[in-house]
Amino acid sequence: MTTSPAATENRTKRSSTVRAGEASGDRLRLSVYDMLVGPIATPRVFFYRETLDGEALRASLGRVLRDFPVLSGRMQKDPDGGLSVLCNDAGVRFVETYASGPMPDHGPLRTAKKGIERYLSMVLPFWVVDRDTPLFTVKLTHMKGGGSVLGFMMNHAVADGTSYMRFLESWSREHRGLDHPAPHFDREVIAALAVPSADGARTGGAHLTVTRRGRKSAFVSRLLLASAGGVTTVTTRFSAAELAAMKDAATADLAGTQRWVSTNDALTAHLWKVLGTLRGRPDTASERLGLIADFRPFVSGVVPDAYWGNAITNTRPGMTAAELRSRSLGEVAAAVRAGYAENTKERIGEEVAFLDAEREAGRFPRVMTTMALDSFDTTIALNNWSKLPFYDIDFGTGAPFWYDFPSIPIPWTVHIAPTPPDQDGGRDVYMALPRAQVRTLRERERSWAGRFHRYAGSGEPFPLTF
Numbered sequence: 001m002t003t004s005p006a007a008t009e010n011r012t013k014r015s016s017t018v019r020a021g022e023a024s025g026d027r028l029r030l031s032v033y034d035m036l037v038g039p040i041a042t043p044r045v046f047f048y049r050e051t052l053d054g055e056a057l058r059a060s061l062g063r064v065l066r067d068f069p070v071l072s073g074r075m076q077k078d079p080d081g082g083l084s085v086l087c088n089d090a091g092v093r094f095v096e097t098y099a100s101g102p103m104p105d106h107g108p109l110r111t112a113k114k115g116i117e118r119y120l121s122m123v124l125p126f127w128v129v130d131r132d133t134p135l136f137t138v139k140l141t142h143m144k145g146g147g148s149v150l151g152f153m154m155n156h157a158v159a160d161g162t163s164y165m166r167f168l169e170s171w172s173r174e175h176r177g178l179d180h181p182a183p184h185f186d187r188e189v190i191a192a193l194a195v196p197s198a199d200g201a202r203t204g205g206a207h208l209t210v211t212r213r214g215r216k217s218a219f220v221s222r223l224l225l226a227s228a229g230g231v232t233t234v235t236t237r238f239s240a241a242e243l244a245a246m247k248d249a250a251t252a253d254l255a256g257t258q259r260w261v262s263t264n265d266a267l268t269a270h271l272w273k274v275l276g277t278l279r280g281r282p283d284t285a286s287e288r289l290g291l292i293a294d295f296r297p298f299v300s301g302v303v304p305d306a307y308w309g310n311a312i313t314n315t316r317p318g319m320t321a322a323e324l325r326s327r328s329l330g331e332v333a334a335a336v337r338a339g340y341a342e343n344t345k346e347r348i349g350e351e352v353a354f355l356d357a358e359r360e361a362g363r364f365p366r367v368m369t370t371m372a373l374d375s376f377d378t379t380i381a382l383n384n385w386s387k388l389p390f391y392d393i394d395f396g397t398g399a400p401f402w403y404d405f406p407s408i409p410i411p412w413t414v415h416i417a418p419t420p421p422d423q424d425g426g427r428d429v430y431m432a433l434p435r436a437q438v439r440t441l442r443e444r445e446r447s448w449a450g451r452f453h454r455y456a457g458s459g460e461p462f463p464l465t466f
Contacts, residue, residue, distance in 0.1 A: 013097040018058050018138075020065035020072055023089035028070055030083045031190040032355035033310040034157045035364060039075055039083070039128040041137075041153040042164065045119050045404050046390075047106055050397035052148040054096040054140050057395060060175035061092065061138065067182060068167055068308075070158050071136040075129050082359065083129065085158060093137040095121045103147035108237040108428055109465055112404040119151035120406075128155065150395075160310045162294050165388045167308075172393045183308035190309070193302055194356050195349030207290075207314055208351065209373070210358060211366045219373060226376075227409030232438045233430050235465040236452055238267065240425040245455040246270055246329070253330025261333040264384055264416070265340075267427060269333035271414060274451050275380055276324040278437050283322035290314050290371035290381035291339045298343045313351060314371050315342040316379065372410070380412045386427055391420050408432040438466065 065072045069087040076086050106112045112119075121137035128135075135155040142148050154164050163183075170180040211219075238246075243263050250266040261269075272289050281287065292314045296303055303311060317339035324332065358364045371379050390403040401420060408415075411434045419426040433441070441448045445464055453461035 013095065014054075016058060016094045016096075017091035017134075018061050018065070018072075018094045019089050019091040020062055020069065021089070022066060024069055024087045026069070026087045027076075028073075028085045028087060028185060029078065029187060030085065030157060031187040031309060032352065032359055032364070033190060033312065034187070035083055035359070036355065036367065036369075037156045037160075037310055037312075039155055039157040040125045041123050042156045042161075043116075043120050043151065043153050043405055044164065044168075045112060045116055045149060045151045046393055046400040047103065047112070047402040047404075048148050048150070048395075048397060048400050049103070049146075050148070051142055051146050052140060052150065052395055052397060054142075057138075057140060057175065058094055060395075061094065061171060064167075064171045064174040064180075065089075065092065067170065067180075070185060070308075071154070071167070073135065074132060075135065075155070075157065077129050080359075081362065081364070083157065085135070090132060091134065093121055093134045095137070095139045096142075097139070098142045099144060099149075101143065102145045103143040103149075106402040106404065108235050109463060111233075111235050111465055112402065113233055113407050116151075116404060116406050119149045120153055121151065123153060150393075150400075157310070159308065160294070160312045161383070161385060161388060162296070162311070163308045165390070165393075166306075168393050169389050172395055175395050181306055184304045184306040185308055187309060189303045189307060190311070190352060191356065193299060193345075193349045194353040195346065196353045197350045207316055207370050208354060208367060209370055210363050211368050211373070213366070215373075216366060216368060219368070222376060223409055226411060226434075230435050231407065231409055231411050231432050232435065232466060233407040233432050234438065234441060235428065235430050236449070237419060237423075237462050238427045238429065238453070239423070239456070239462075242453065242456045243267060243425070243427065245457065249455060250328075250330040250333040253328040254334060257334075259330075259334050259337070261330065261337050264386060265333040265336045266329065267416065267429075268336045268382055268384070269329055270455070271382070271429065271431075271452075272336070272380060273324060273329065273332055275412070275414070275431070276321060277451070278433075278440065278448070279321075281321045283320060285321045286318055286378050287321050287324045288316045288318040288371075288374065288379040289336065289339065290316050290369075290375075290379045291336065292371075292381065292383040293340060293343055295343055295348050299345050299348055302345070313343060313348060314369060314381075315339045316371060318378075375410050375412055380414060381410070382414045382416070384416045386416050386418050388418070390418055442466065 121139040139151040173180040413432040415430040449461040
């Protein structure tokens with residue numbers, strides 16, 4: 001491992017480049033799923049009560065990078081317009097700094113979203129390809145009086161959320177001298193999935209489309225306007241007991257039908273119903289739920305569980321607004337379960353074949369998910385992270401007491417995350433909502449908190465945090 005301090009190092013800030021100390025020079029061609037999300041950076045921030053050792057973190061990072069050479073490489077464009085990562089060990093940026101204030105008491109009632117960028121070493125989102133821009137950055141902030149914050153930025157084109165957390169878990173285990181599984185980088189396993197549709201149609205299904213010229217630009221413009229204050233993230237926490245009551249209610253609704261739903265299905269259905277009511281759309285309006293899913297479990301035997309890259313798809317169960325409001329929790333939860341079940345090996349194979357064909361035809365830059373295109377209108381997108389190990393990232397001083405990320409500018413986006421271990425299996429839910437709906441929640445906060453927490457039993461419902 002090598003670490004080279006930058007010329008700007010001073011008493012309170014140290015900027016270094018961490019390398020593995022070895023470079024294979026291999027060129028990893030990114031898959032169609034890597035290219036679909038694009039070379040943007042995704043942030044994660046972890047808060048620790050105890051102070052972390054920066055020198056030890058740099059050393060363990062250099063060691064673990066030997067198993068993850070992609071992260072210390074640089075992204076380059078291929079002659080055919082595709083993207084690859086040159087594994088040249090150009091390095092990871094590591095910034096260590098000191099804050100003038102104490103550690104805030106962050107949690108669901110006091111999230112870190114306002115000003116969270118100060119804990120991140122930012123990279124320009126589209127200043128990556130064919131440039132010396134790191135694909136992973138680390139910022140370690142030591143708080144006055146003790147405690148540290150670790151902020152990470154990882155390029156989404158090299159890893160989805162599952163792979164992201166597997167790397168952090170591997171690094172934390174390496175730091176503590178523990179074994180960790182080797183990742184699988186070969187993108188050929190994705191290409192091997194490709195199976196043309198039975199009828200010969202070149203289609204990506206109901207959730208992929210080749211946009212008309214200008215439509216993607218119009219979407220990006222709309223997104224930029226929303227990010228300038230049009231969307232607010234609302235956070236709330238569901239206890240383990242509340243979730244159990246929710247699942248019991250959904251199961252009772254389905255008694256005698258032989259249908260089974262999980263706790264997460266019940267929570268997802270409940271959120272969809274409450275947010276559908278909040279949207280207040282006409283009875284005949286279409287309501288869609290974009291279920292983002294890791295497809296590794298659905299293609300086991302072809303794509304290994306240790307595959308490190310992007311393996312994300314989505315399905316979109318739907319019904320009319322009137323149906324969503326009137327159907328029981330169990331019926332909506334069953335629709336959620338059926339939506340996830342659409343992720344068959346055959347469906348993923350047809351999707352890969354479609355994406356490969358669009359890349360070969362030169363139309364790939366115009367391919368988008370309909371879930372994203374419809375995010376301002378008909379679709380609520382849900383990403384369930386509840387099984388990801390956010391609170392297992394221990395660098396020798398214990399688990400983080402809080403995890404957070406910047407507000408998402410895409411409206412009607414919901415993230416479900418695990419709660420810290422002392423909360424015994426609850427869920428923290430983050431909802432990116434348009435300004436008009438946030439105003440409604442603020443004006444009648446107690447009433448809406450009661451709707452979200454109708455399964456909490458007696459007592460005050462958990463507040464909504466804006």
